[in-house]
Amino acid sequence: MEAFEFSLPTKIIMGKERYDEVGQWCAPIGKKVLLHYGGGSIKKSGLYDRVRDALEAAGCEVTELGGVKPNPRIELVRAGAALCKEAGIEMILAVGGGSVIDSAKGIAAAALADCDAWDLYTGAAVADAALPVGVVLTIPAAGSECSAVSVVTKQDTHDKRSFHSDLVIPRFAILAPDVFTTLPRNQIANATVDVISHVLERFFSDSTHVTLTDRLCISTVETAMQLGLWLYDHPEDVDVWGEFALTANIAHNGVLGQGRIEDWGTHGIGHELSAFYDMAHGASLAIATPAWMRYVAQEKPARFVQFAREIMHDYAQDEAQLIESAISDLEAFFHRLGLATRLSEADLAGADLEAMAQSVVKYKPRGQFKKLSAEDCLRIYELAR
Ligand code: NZQ
Ligand code: ZN
Helix, strand or coil: CCCCCCCCCCEEEECCCHHHHHHHHHCCCCCEEEEEECCCHHHHHCHHHHHHHHHHHCCCEEEEECCCCCCCEHHHHHHHHHHHHHHCCCEEEEEECHHHHHHHHHHHHHCCCCCCHHHHHHCCCCCCCCCCEEEEECCCCCCCCCCCEEEEEEHHHCEEEEEECHHHCCCEEEECHHHHHHCCHHHHHHHHHHHHHHHHHHHCCCCCCCHHHHHHHHHHHHHHHHHHHHHHHCCCCHHHHHHHHHHHHHHHCCHHHCCCCCCCHHHHHHHHHHHHHCCCHHHHHHHHHHHHHHHHHHHCHHHHHHHHHHHCCCCCCCHHHHHHHHHHHHHHHHHHCCCCCCCHHHCCCCCCHHHHHHHHCCCCCECCCCCECHHHHHHHHHHCC
C-alpha cells in the first residue's frame, strides 16, 4: 500500500427533497450567494424555484448566473469571477452536475486571484484562496461534489484542462434522489459509464497490499452496472436513484484510491474527444475505455485477468481470449445503454487522431498504470476507430 493522506471535508446531505434545506446550509457560510446553474433543466423541473425560495427564506441575497454548458467554458468562469468581485459574493451555490460544479469551482478560485482564470488551468498560476462552494447535485456522475478538481474547456485551442486545489472542495452537497428522475436516458447512460470509469482508473494500479480497496472497487463497478442499467429502463425509480447517487459519490470521493497509485489515462484519452468534438464526458469514456484496455492489456495482462474474472465474470481458460471476451462484454454493456464504443459509431471516423494524441500529453504526462506517450495515445485512438 502507498503512503497517503485522506480527508473528506464535504458534508453529504442525502434524502428526498432536502434541497428545501439549502438556505440553512448556505446562510452560515455566506449570505451573499451566487446561484450558478446550467441550461434550464432546473427551471423546467421546478428545482430552481424551490432553491430560490429556500435561500430567500434563510435571508440570503441571491445573485444568479446560469448558462453553464456541458464541458463548461472558461469564458463563463471569467464572467462569473468578475460578477463575484462586483457583487461582493460570499459563497457560490452550484445547482447542477459536474459541469456546473466545475464552473463554480473555477469562479470561486478566480474571484480571489489576480491572474486570468485560465492560468489556473495551465498551471501558470496556483489558487491560494477561493470562495466557499456548496452544491445541490442534479446528476450523479462526475463526482465533482466531493472532489478537489475543476475541469474546464477553452474551445478555440481545443483545450480541456483541470486544476486541483483542496480550497475548492465543496463544503456541502445535497443529494436529493427525486431530482434525478428527470434525467434523460442518454445522461443516465453517460453517468453510468463515468462512474464505472472513476473506479477503473483506480482499479488498474500496480500498488500491492490493497486487498480492501480492490474488493471495494470490484463491488462498486458491479453495483454501478446493475443500478445504471435498471435506471436506464426505470428512470422514475427514486429509491434506486438514492443508491446510485451514493455509488457515484463513493466512486470518486477518494475512498477507493486510498493507498493506490491511480491511472487516469482513459480520462486523458476521453477528454480530447470532448475538447475537439464537444462530446459528452461519459460518451467519450465509452469509446476510450475499451480501446485503452485492448492496448494496455497487451503489455500488462495480469490486472485484466482479474478484471475479466472478478468484475465481468468471464471464465475462458486462455488468457488472451479471457481478456478480449471481458472487454467485448463491457462494450456490449455500453451498447445496451445506447452508447457508441467506436469513433465510427459516433460519426467521428474522420477524427484527427494525430492532433488528439499530441494534445493528451501536451501539458502533463498521462497515465500511471501505463504511462502514455503521444505514440501510445495514437495507437489507442486507432484501436477506437
Ligand atoms: O444544463 P442543464 O439544462 O441543467 O442540463 C444538463 C446537461 O445538459 C443535464 N441535466 C443535469 N441534471 C439534470 C439534467 N437534465 C434533466 N434533469 C436533471 N436532473 O445533463 C447534462 C449534462 O450535465 P453535466 O453537468 O455536463 O454532466 P456531468 O455531471 O456528467 O458532468 C460532466 C463534466 O464533469 C467533468 C467532465 O469532464 C465534464 O466536463 N468531470 C469533472 C470531474 C471532477 N470535477 O472531479 C471528474 C470527472 O471525471 C469529469 O471529468
Ligand atoms: Zn469522469
